[in-house]
Amino acid sequence: MEMKTSATTEMKLKVKNTGLDAGEKAVVILNEKDVEKLGIFSMNRVIVKKGKYDITCIVNSSKRFVREGEIVLYRESAEELRARPGDTILVRPRPELESKRFIHEKIAGKELTCRKIRAIVDDLLERNLNDLELAALITTLQIRGMTEKEVYYFTKAMIDTSKKITFGGKVLDKHSIGGVPGDKTTLLVVPIVAAAGLKIPKTSSRSITSPAGTADRMEVLTNVEFSADDIKKIVRKTNACIVWGGALDLAPADDLFIEIEHPLSMDPLLIPSVLAKKKVMGSNTVVIDIPLGSHTKVNCMRDARELAKKFITVGKRIDIKLKVLVTYGEQPIGHSIGPNAEARDVLETFAYHKSPDLIDKAASVAGVLLEMAGKRNGKALALNIFNSGKAEKKLREIIEAQGGDRRIKPEDISLGPKHITFKAKKSGFVTSINNTMLVDACKTAGAPKEKGACIELYKKLGDSVRINEPLFTLYSNKTRKLNEALKFINHSSAFEISKRKEVPARRMLLTVFS
């Protein structure tokens, strides 16, 4: 049963200004009795009016901080209303939002139209929907799922309400939906593709829940925070960039949804989020990577296929040529987890092919991109570019264009001074690596904030080990954090060693959907 609420009272209140700064949200504080008199609740919106000026604000209710008949305006609101302490202003409940009704329609199981989804996104951007309503929306989308049409409408609304960056011509990009630790593939894919003469302006996120995001890794090697104009210059010079996307204010609706999704540990808007961010960055040829593993976001091929299908259909509708790759995600990529170890692993892999699985994955992803851009034998071409040293040269060009030192060597990157090495307790083969344990330990050691907090792996799935051989080392800047991190590791289940040999996938690329 849905309850109807509509309140219509209006009140006169006396302004009590404070120096409080509510950030981006316009908030007013009223005494709880006044909130009740208005017939509304904390978190509801009111229209606050003084003379010819009026603004919409969120109501916070307080027992003692504000007396009855008084209102606290935050600084920005007071300025906007030209209101000073002692002034009398009018406060009335804002009429019910149309978009709130649309959320209730989705709760009731109805499909949302383009217009309704746009209304929701507009009210999101204008901060008209409060956090409760947004949490209700996200939960509903999580439970009910979305039709392909709805996914498209959300994507379109996010794009249409964003500014755009344009590069012109074929613009390539890749995106991993994440979930596999140590996935530094982008740091190889981007230089390979750019070295082939193609444009690939890559924006990445910092880590939110993992020990390192691509932006965190790249930041070990060079700067990653740039304006849109700077990015254009870097791309003009090198065909590529690897920068943090967070400062560009692209697809702002996506950022606002994420503010609700993350604390709720939900991501029903994954596809609109990824595709809108690509589209407004001008990308038109995109590879999506779905790591498949026991502990990644997608655990079975059927789910991967369904997700891939939606990605491709919606991609088509917004004029993005798109392929979806399913890749092996059972263990960390390469020999490292955490910003510094991963950046070093990348340089070492360029220098002497340290991590073959990383090379294979990067060449596979780059290969598909090259073929989508018209090249033949993509993966062979990608490997060729990698082996010839052109990719490394390109990475160093990008590092320099972003203000870093192109001559950076692996040994310039230091890992945390406090460390402990775990050794095999018996001989045999590695049959299981517990990603979650390693990730939790690495984060507890300080990653991603402390870039030296990381893990180096010496053995991977299928490798043979002798008793007392080192398996991995955990690094931290501080003994206290190292000890804290150790609690997350159960030695024998972090690396399972067994007599029987289990060989992992020999090729990182499992399936291509297009």
Next chain:
Amino acid sequence: MEMKTSATTEMKLKVKNTGLDAGEKAVVILNEKDVEKLGIFSMNRVIVKKGKYDITCIVNSSKRFVREGEIVLYRESAEELRARPGDTILVRPRPELESKRFIHEKIAGKELTCRKIRAIVDDLLERNLNDLELAALITTLQIRGMTEKEVYYFTKAMIDTSKKITFGGKVLDKHSIGGVPGDKTTLLVVPIVAAAGLKIPKTSSRSITSPAGTADRMEVLTNVEFSADDIKKIVRKTNACIVWGGALDLAPADDLFIEIEHPLSMDPLLIPSVLAKKKVMGSNTVVIDIPLGSHTKVNCMRDARELAKKFITVGKRIDIKLKVLVTYGEQPIGHSIGPNAEARDVLETFAYHKSPDLIDKAASVAGVLLEMAGKRNGKALALNIFNSGKAEKKLREIIEAQGGDRRIKPEDISLGPKHITFKAKKSGFVTSINNTMLVDACKTAGAPKEKGACIELYKKLGDSVRINEPLFTLYSNKTRKLNEALKFINHSSAFEISKRKEVPARRMLLTVFS
């Protein structure tokens, strides 16, 4: 896909106290960069520690109000931690809540066990779950519904975490799930039942979304705010009371859920909410009224039956003898909407049987209660008590016991001085009354806060009218509000008049489920 988050960083921050008062919630304000460094989000919980003291707080994130390295503690938290400005304290993210995981299980479609529901209710009461998580829970319950077991577990958890009031012996009660305007039945049922020598301590709510709740109506006649001890005295004296339940802090979990449900316009916890409140008030013999109508909460008999079944099953499990009545809810009850008009209507109905539908409904509800308490021919007995004047005498006793004037007369109650009367534009029969229009107009006129804002009805469904005969009058204290309210009324659709005659139900009681 569910994302896993676990953050483990710890930070040292410098206290910057303020005189801010966060009400019941412990809140700290951190600079947004520190929030990011902690790997958490605004609204997440942190554990704040100083020496041997630690507390859990909600994080608010601010751009400018707090500098990096600083923390603002609200007054209560500062006191609890013995923290003073300039002190250094430790802040770390609180580990993920078990109950949050249980909410995700329900999102995924699993049935929740008794233990899990209790954990959710405990974390609700300890303010561990934030508003986003609670909104996600409420939305999930709204979409997925609950099994009978889950309804029982929520009810039980609300009861077990509440203090109880006991009266002893047979304790009767009634509850309407609401939705029909002008439903003042309680003001007749309680005195009828009490006059028959039975105990009926009635707690009621004030209006939240309607022009008047039972507590608002009773408040026109006498006081309604009492402590548990006062209530016991009143009931000892008169066998009954009609008081506001909001001040008694009974079933506090219910109140906290309602704080989230109301702004979201959802009420998935209707049954636990009603039954827990009855149980902790000591009631053991209860009638639930489901008004059935085109605009009430339940619109078809099938839904009413399903709801009734759950009420009865769960009632049985918590030892409440319970019957569910479905009543006619197509038009307002009696001839009034809004506190003063309704109180007056009640007194006039006692005095000269003004509103026969009100008498019929009250006698039906009271009749079922009397039979549940062992009396025969309940409705006839109820009518007998009403007609004999004993019920009116009892109401006046209750009014006096609650501190009011037992001699109060209908004409002592004044309606708003500004008013407008709507007259029939043609002759015929009333075939439809638009409840929503009348309710919105009445609220806009000032109800329930301004008790004189109300509507008097002169005609009801099936009545014949001649052109220019008055249909209803809208009252308000102020011309401005009256004009505002008029906008809600479309004259010809508020009261539809037609040549064909439609006779409404002759008996208010449609069905009894037991």
